[in-house]
Amino acid sequence: MSVGELERETMRRVTGRLMPLIIICYIVAYIDRSNVSVAALSMNEAIGLTAAQFGLGVSMFFVTYVIFEVPSNIVLARIGARRWIARIMISWGIVSACMALVQGEKSFIIVRLLLGAAEAGFTPGIIWYLARWFPASHRGRAMGRFYIGAALATVIGAPISAFIMRMDGFLDVAGWQWLFVIEGLPAIALGFVVLRFLTDEPREAGWLPERGRTWLTERLAREQAEIDGQRAISVRQALSSPGVLLLALFFFLYSFNSIGLTLWMPQVIQGGFGEPSDFVTALLTAVPYALAVVAMVLVARGVDRRGRHALHMAVPMAASGVMLVGSVLAGPGVLGFALLALSTGAAWSAVPALWGSATSFMTGVAAAAGVALINSVANIAGLAVTPLIGVVKEATGSFDAPLLVIAGAMFLGAVVAMASAPFTAPGRLAAETAATSEHDPA
Template identity: 50%
Template sequence: MPTPSLDSGLHASTMKRLNLKLIPFLMLLYMVAYIDKSNISVAALQMNAELGLTARMYGIGVGLFFLTYILLEVPSSVILTRVGARRWIARIMITWGIVAAGMAFVQSANQLYGMRLLLGAAEAGFTPGIIYYLSQWYPKTDRAKAMSFFYIGAALASVIGLPLSGAFLHLDGYFGVSGWRWLFLLEGLPAVILGIVVLRYLPDSPQTTHWLHADQKDWLSRTIAAEQANSPISHHAAWQTAFRSRQVWLLSLFWLLQAFGTIGITLFLPLIVKSVSGQESFTVSVMSA
């Protein structure tokens, strides 16, 4: 039986290793995901005029993403638990990268609507999938900290992604292709590449990784298994408990209001800044970031 001091040392060394090997890569994945669903806000600086989109048509286009995203979030997450997080996260990234790059070929409002619906369907389950994956690696005492670092990827997406998108607009006219089309194409391809990397880089479980020592693997597997053994066995009972909890509903309301405000700002800010400042696209993207 391991002593408390030994367990404490293994805890610290194992978490340090996980934070080094998993968190930066997962942050990168989330940053790319956030860029691909929000870069339309910068593309709109050129795209709306070229396609003849009104503010209402643009709003419908960006909003339709969330229709399929919400509808398929739970089914996608269920499939992930059955086929494995690594494989399903890779599938999500490859398909959303293809769709995101395919936005470069949109020619009308209806095509924009269709592609945004496809993008939402392709990306559904990504964030819950990452949360599930982290739950297989991090004990409860460390999971919140791991999640907080993961979510930093969204902030980095704005800081890095918006100016990058603005820079891509300057490719306007290269090979006869509009700048906003270059933006979608060049920012969609990294998701495809990273999806392939996920298959090779992310291990399925602590026991299959090569960068943890044997004692670290054993401690982590024992800890996670013990926590799961103390969780409700019946998934049906767990669902009932969640839906009857006032705290769950209150936290859900907080999340809804937070998302309602930030998503609206994210998707319309460059257009607002452009109308107020009159600056060129790259300056607008930097100001928005």
């Protein structure tokens, strides 16, 4: 078997073993995080939440999520992904089901805070884990497949949530309460599946033939050595790197769409596109994220073939901004909704290039901390933008102004993406560290 054939066969086995489970876990994670957007269609009135109170309560998830993100990922890097990801999934599944018990604004805020703490570290943990298994030339598609899980969560989750909501009154339990209970249970079950099937390191993969296991271990070790430049990079150096900080800013701006708009999407559709029923609204909510799945697959292939991460981040963001402005100008109707959906798909397609870039110039625990910081900063957008949308909606009676703010974030994100290019080249951080040490031995 030639080296090329060995590489194809090994990566086929790795992809087939790891990616289905990881994608399913992310689908469940994202459903548990965002199903509150569908539940809100009846929950808000049932427990007396205004739009501003809903926005504030939803944003509380991101307070604890941001606080615990970096520490969680450092723990994961030190004790292994298998055990820590299983812990995350079991705890968030329990807390997510407890959302059915909220009775007003205070309890809503408390449970959202607990959910953020429980889930903290999952996404950056998986990003770090994939970088431990997929060489650079395969990483873009791996990251794309992983983030497809988030888009599929809405494509699959919104219709499922709509059907569950129809259980309203069954056993004297409200439909939105059934939604949280039923959709929280899979995370608990998957936690135990992760403990059984996930493998921490390629060298431990008994399910790979010995030759393939050796090839993958050596290939990843060579790439790590090239990035490190024979000099270890500390967590502090990774967290203060201009490349990490620019990518964090980019992801923060991107999250105006992926977090802010996602959590309000059903209400945006219902309030601005003809006031469809709750059931039809949930189905329409799936459309933008179905487009996101297709867009991410196409862009991820381009990233693996050509690299040029910054360009693959900037172009989708700029296109998203243009189409979102077009949606506002078009107003209610088919064209406005189509542009909104296309804008969402375009923005999400930038993510494979982002994580390909983030894992191209850091390794080890430093990479785990850097990836977690990028993800943490991004989630500050959820803390800030989600309640802002609610306040502006109440003040203006329309979602037009918040959508234009999100469009502005997309344009600025495109600029930041291009600015990050010089600071995220493989080996750049190690070279900067070496140069600093030579000039300042102390």
